Amino acid sequence: MADATAHLDGNCLAGPLSEILAVEPTTAWWRRPECARSGPLAELHVYGPEPGLTACCPGCTYIALRLVRDGGYVWLTVGG
Numbered sequence: 175m176a177d178a179t180a181h182l183d184g185n186c187l188a189g190p191l192s193e194i195l196a197v198e199p200t201t202a203w204w205r206r207p208e209c210a211r212s213g214p215l216a217e218l219h220v221y222g223p224e225p226g227l228t229a230c231c232p233g234c235t236y237i238a239l240r241l242v243r244d245g246g247y248v249w250l251t252v253g254g
């Protein structure tokens with residue numbers, strides 16, 4: 175069944191994030207003050223892969239983080 179809002183789950187961020195953060199990313203918890211929602215990284219809705227992975231809050235679709243690969247660099251932006 176086709177899903178117009180198809181997205182990946184937050185687990186796809188685990189690889190790239192683990193290169194940056196010294197924690198197991200899928201067990202990290204995020205919290206968006208805008209909607210007071212929180213949960214494990216895996217619950218984020220992730221869109222990508224180009225121009226980078228964008229992870230949105232499943233509650234309000236606010237961008238929680240953005241991860242862009244550029245050559246040998248990984249750019250991580252937290253928040254919109």
Ligand SMILES: [Zn+2]
Binds near residue numbers: 208210235
């Ligand atoms: Zn939210």
